[in-house]
Amino acid sequence: MQLNNMLKLKAAWLSADAPESAIVLSSRVRLARNLERHAFPGKARAKDLSRVIGEIFEGTRKNRIFGKAAFLRLEDLDDLDRSLLVERHLISKDLTAEPANRGVVVGEKEKMSLMINEEDHLRMQSLEAGLSLSAAWEALRRLDDELGQRLNFAYDPDWGFLTACPTNLGTGLRASCLLHLPALVWTGSLNRVLESLSRMRVIVRGLYGEGTRVLGDLFQLSNATCLGSTEEDFIKHLTDVVQTLVVREKEERQKLCAGGERLKLEDSMYRSVGILSHCRIITFEEAMHHLSYIRLGIALGWAMPMGLPQLNDIFLTAQPAHIQMAAQKELAARERDQFRAEKIRGQIRA
C-alpha cells in the first residue's frame, strides 16, 4: 500500500470545470509505440522486457513535459496499489495480469501517464476533463515528439508506427471520451444511436474500456481504426461524433423534463439521494446506478445534496481499491460494501 497518498489527490481529468462536463466526464488520447530492435512484449523474454523498462524510464526522466513524475515497477507494488492505478485510469487491467517487468510513469496531476510492456512497449496517454480531445492530443503530441528524440520508435515509411496488433498500426492513436448518457438510456433511444455510431467507425465500451460492462450509464466512445487519416483528423472526427451525441442527450433530457415521465424521473432521482444518504451496505454497481441519477439531477439544475465536483469525487473513491485504501486494509466484499456506504454517507453530509 505505497500509493495511499494518491487518495488525497483529486484526479485533474475529473474536474467539473471543463467543456460539456455535465455530459462528457473526460477525454483521453493514447499513442502506441514500440522500440526498434526489441521483440514485442508478447514475444519478448524477461531480460528484454526489463531492458525496455530501463530504456523508457531513462528516456522519460529528462523530459520537460511530464513535470514531477512517479516511476513505478508493477512488481514493486501490491495488488491494491495496482488496482488503484486501474481505477484511476492510469493503467489498463491487462497490465496487472502479469506484473513482472511491467512499468508505469505517472505525470503530475495524473494528466499524463506511460504504460510499459502492455501489448506494446509503450502506451502513452493524456487525460483531460470534459470534451477536450484537442487539448489532450496537443499535450500528448509534444510528449511524443520529445520522447521520440530519445527513444528509437519502430516506424515504417509505408505503414507508420509498428504495433503488436494491426488495429493500432499507423498512427497508434486511440482517442476516447467517457460520456454520461442517462436520458438516452431512460428513453430507450440509445440502441438506435449506438447502431449509427458503428457506421461512423466509432466503438462503444464500458467504464473501464475493452470488455468491461456499462456502469452508471457511462459509455466510452473511441475511434475504431488508427490507419488512413492523420492524428488531427481522428481527433476532429471523434470530437464531432461526441458533440452530436451530446446534442442528442441534451434533447432527450429536455423531452424528459417537459414530458409525462418527469415525475417518475424525479422520483428515481430523489430515491437515489435517499438511498445513498441512508444505506448501510452498498455495492459499487449500485452506488454507480444512484450516482448516475444524481449526476443527471445536478445537470438539470434540480436541488441535489451535492455539486458535480463532490459527485465526481464520490464516483472515484467509491471504487473497490479506493475503498480499501481508505480503510487502510484489504477488505472482504461485504466489509467493502459496508465501508463504502459509510464513506458515501459522510461525503454527502460533508
Added chain:
Amino acid sequence: MQLNNMLKLKAAWLSADAPESAIVLSSRVRLARNLERHAFPGKARAKDLSRVIGEIFEGTRKNRIFGKAAFLRLEDLDDLDRSLLVERHLISKDLTAEPANRGVVVGEKEKMSLMINEEDHLRMQSLEAGLSLSAAWEALRRLDDELGQRLNFAYDPDWGFLTACPTNLGTGLRASCLLHLPALVWTGSLNRVLESLSRMRVIVRGLYGEGTRVLGDLFQLSNATCLGSTEEDFIKHLTDVVQTLVVREKEERQKLCAGGERLKLEDSMYRSVGILSHCRIITFEEAMHHLSYIRLGIALGWAMPMGLPQLNDIFLTAQPAHIQMAAQKELAARERDQFRAEKIRGQIRA
C-alpha cells in the same frame, strides 16, 4: 366529503402509550346481535332494514357509554366518506357494498362503534390501543348490557345469541389483535408459528380483516369460534396466544440484533427512511413496507427520524381515502401516489 373533520382526530386506538404497543397495535372486541322479530339483513326487505336502523339509532341515543356519538346513514355519505370509515376500522368493507339502509354509530374518540345491517342487524365493537382485550371487552360488555335493556336481542336459551352465520352463534363475540411481526417474517419463522396457531383455534388475517392481504408485516389474530366458552374465556385465551406471539417476536428481534443479519437489517431499515423521506411517488403498499421497517427500528431503540405516535399517524393517513380527503378531492391512483409521497415527506420533516 362530510367526514373531513375526522382527519384532524388521532384514532385513540392507535395510541403508542399502551401495553405492548411496540408489537400489538390494537385490540378489538365485537359482538354480533340481531333484533327479535326482524328478518336477518340478508333476507330483509328495504323497509325492514330501515326500521332496524331507526330502532337501533333510537335505542343508542340515550346510552351513557358512547359519549357524544355520530349517527350516520351510509347512503347519505359519498364513496370517500365510506372508505374513510373502513380505513379507520370503524366499519367493514362489506358494509359499503350496498349503502342503502346501512348505518353506523361512531362513539367519542372512535373507540366504540356500531355497524347496522351488515351481516347481522347490529355489530358493536370496542377498539383499544395495544394489547388491551380485557379493557375493550369491559367497555363493550357495559354497552351491550345497556343496549340490551332497550333493544330486544334475538336469544335462545340453548344456543345463546342468534346470528346470521353459525360461526357467530353463541356469544357473538369476536376478539382480535393487530400485531406487527417483522422479525418473524424476516427470519422465516412465521409459517411454523402460524401453523401452531390454527391448532389453538385462532385465525390469522390481513390488515383489513377477512379476505385481505398482509401489508407491512401486520397480522390480525382472532378467535375462530364463538361457541362453547364464556366471553371472558375467549378474551383470556386470545390474550394468552397474543402474549406468546409477542414473546416469540421479541426473541426473534433479539436474535436479529445479535446475529450476522443485523447489518442487513440496519441497511433495509435506513434505506426505508431514505426512501420515505425522498420519494416523489409511492403506493400505499410500498409505504407500508417501509413503515414496517421503521416501526421495528423505533421498537429496537435505533435512531429513527420519528417516534411511534408519528409513525402511527403516517400509517393511518397514508391510506387512499385519507389521502384524497387531505387533498380535498378524488384523485386518480397516480395522483394519490404523488400526494402521498409529498405528505409523508412533510410528516417526516415535521
